[in-house]
Amino acid sequence: MKRVDPGLLSRRQWLGVLGALPAACVPSALRPPRCYVGSAGDPSCRELLWSYNSMDSSRSTVLRPLDLADLRRTLMEFPLRGRRLTFRGGGASLDRQSLNDDTVILLDNPSFATVNIDLDDPCGPTLTVGAGATWQQVLDRTLPLGLVPYCTPSASFVRIGGGLAANSFSRMSARWGREERYLRQFTLVGPDGRIYDCHPGQSPASLEYKLFHAVPGAQGYLGVVTRARYALRRIAPAGSPLCVRTETRVQTLGRGVQGNETVRNYLRDLRFESKHLPPDAPLGCPPVPEDDGNPETPDGIFGTLWWARDVCRTMRGLIGRTKYLPESHVGKPRGLLNRRDSFLRVFGEYGFVEPGGEASFQDINYHLSNCDPLSYDPVDDFAFFQDADARAKRYAEPRWRMTAAEQAYCIHPDRAGEFLEALDYEVRLVEHYPALVDLLYAPRDLRHHPLSATSDDRTMVFTVAYLDRNGERWACSQAMYRTLAAHCARLGGKVYLGKTVEAEVADLDAMWCAGVHELRALKRQVDRHGLIANEFWDRNLGCLTP
Numbered sequence: 001m002k003r004v005d006p007g008l009l010s011r012r013q014w015l016g017v018l019g020a021l022p023a024a025c026v027p028s029a030l031r032p033p034r035c036y037v038g039s040a041g042d043p044s045c046r047e048l049l050w051s052y053n054s055m056d057s058s059r060s061t062v063l064r065p066l067d068l069a070d071l072r073r074t075l076m077e078f079p080l081r082g083r084r085l086t087f088r089g090g091g092a093s094l095d096r097q098s099l100n101d102d103t104v105i106l107l108d109n110p111s112f113a114t115v116n117i118d119l120d121d122p123c124g125p126t127l128t129v130g131a132g133a134t135w136q137q138v139l140d141r142t143l144p145l146g147l148v149p150y151c152t153p154s155a156s157f158v159r160i161g162g163g164l165a166a167n168s169f170s171r172m173s174a175r176w177g178r179e180e181r182y183l184r185q186f187t188l189v190g191p192d193g194r195i196y197d198c199h200p201g202q203s204p205a206s207l208e209y210k211l212f213h214a215v216p217g218a219q220g221y222l223g224v225v226t227r228a229r230y231a232l233r234r235i236a237p238a239g240s241p242l243c244v245r246t247e248t249r250v251q252t253l254g255r256g257v258q259g260n261e262t263v264r265n266y267l268r269d270l271r272f273e274s275k276h277l278p279p280d281a282p283l284g285c286p287p288v289p290e291d292d293g294n295p296e297t298p299d300g301i302f303g304t305l306w307w308a309r310d311v312c313r314t315m316r317g318l319i320g321r322t323k324y325l326p327e328s329h330v331g332k333p334r335g336l337l338n339r340r341d342s343f344l345r346v347f348g349e350y351g352f353v354e355p356g357g358e359a360s361f362q363d364i365n366y367h368l369s370n371c372d373p374l375s376y377d378p379v380d381d382f383a384f385f386q387d388a389d390a391r392a393k394r395y396a397e398p399r400w401r402m403t404a405a406e407q408a409y410c411i412h413p414d415r416a417g418e419f420l421e422a423l424d425y426e427v428r429l430v431e432h433y434p435a436l437v438d439l440l441y442a443p444r445d446l447r448h449h450p451l452s453a454t455s456d457d458r459t460m461v462f463t464v465a466y467l468d469r470n471g472e473r474w475a476c477s478q479a480m481y482r483t484l485a486a487h488c489a490r491l492g493g494k495v496y497l498g499k500t501v502e503a504e505v506a507d508l509d510a511m512w513c514a515g516v517h518e519l520r521a522l523k524r525q526v527d528r529h530g531l532i533a534n535e536f537w538d539r540n541l542g543c544l545t546p
Helices: 011-018 068-076 135-145 160-166 207-214 261-269 343-353 360-371 379-383 387-396 413-430 474-490 505-526 535-541
Strands: 044-050 057-063 085-088 103-106 115-118 126-130 147-149 183-189 195-198 224-234 243-254 300-307 315-325 374-377 402-411 436-442 459-469
Touching: 068 103, 068 183, 068 224, 085 160, 115 135, 126 135, 135 147, 135 160, 135 379, 160 224, 183 207, 195 207, 207 505, 243 261, 243 360, 243 379, 261 300, 261 315, 261 413, 300 360, 315 360, 343 387, 374 379, 387 402, 402 413, 402 474, 413 459, 413 474, 459 474, 474 505, 505 535
Parallel strands: 057 103, 085 103
Antiparallel strands: 044 057, 115 126, 126 224, 147 224, 183 195, 183 224, 243 315, 243 374, 300 315, 300 436, 402 459, 436 459
């Protein structure tokens, strides 16, 4: 592979970046995101659907049921032989999880987007929300009441059903865990139209109880969730301003990993070990972590590392420690990465797609954070930082496709250093450097979920991101992902199924054979004819050892 010049961007690279400027000046309201498929017209039509990575697509018959009754009728009338069915949310899947060349059911009718908040629930504030609602709609309702969800995905257009199917992580997961911890009930509709009311208070022998544990993270292969109920956390009295304070610490990690004390301390500082569970939760209320009363205890810890644009490609890292505050962000410094609507934040995404430019934006943020480590941001801007990437993709679309891939590797914290050493070695060997690597500690799930990478133990999550122009370097990225997946399997880790999945069948078999076996047993009960399937299932799950 050609060596990347570690100096300034070349003339061609700058021209490529500047070429997106005219499109970037067009208001975002005039350019609907590629990942949205629209809602008007014939309720059943053939449409071109895209995955969020802009590399995978399908020409699908899209069915848009009007309400729950129409959804059940559609499923009961669906042919039982020779057909394939997939459910789709906001189009945020980074692989083919929500694509199907046969039939896709999309819950985008307003009847599936209701958002209700119960302040009088004996278990505490509760959110009851339709699966078609977006997480932005949820925050629009909860923030004025001084409430926040414990876990939100990183993009505002992710729908509730899609986030639940992936059992999402968030920037707050190091302390508060994943989405499954705060799920109290959901309504599932099977491919035969049967309704399952799933919650943890049912008999452990019942099918509904088993589905309650299996659906989070199951990628929609057991049916479609139409409504879910979550616990909410109170941050401030209703009407109070809210913001997120982030204290960012930047570090030069060096060139090597083995024996590097700085790297070892960096990985250690990402962990959050203390969990506070209420000893006397009301009857029927699942336990959720409570605040320990210490104002300095962070609500979230997350990290990012990259290879700087110096001659040695030195590893640099940052750690963000976040805290919800009952105050306004106005007049206070903002975080560059959390300004999802700013031109500079969106424009910075284009640097990632050019060879040699992948570290430029992160180096700028490194120096800014070193000068001013504290930032204060609106809660939704902080939570939905990935919206800037979606906007950049939209602006570039008239000229070229901004393709993105993110593969997440879940490794036990005690072996995280070994994985980072392998990652550093492999990217230097072929000089194919990621745009960035996000790091996140995640505690063990509250319950056992067959397809959850954090079901059996706590993990350190390494999300390796590559951005590209028209997929020109996808073959290199694909090979890198598969190589890293082999290291992940060797270290006893798992590839997270909610993002890009590129791995050899033998490695996936070592990671997910037991979980897929559990899923198949349940799937035979709720999907007897095997209707729910697509290419992602065939390539990554259906081929594993029975």
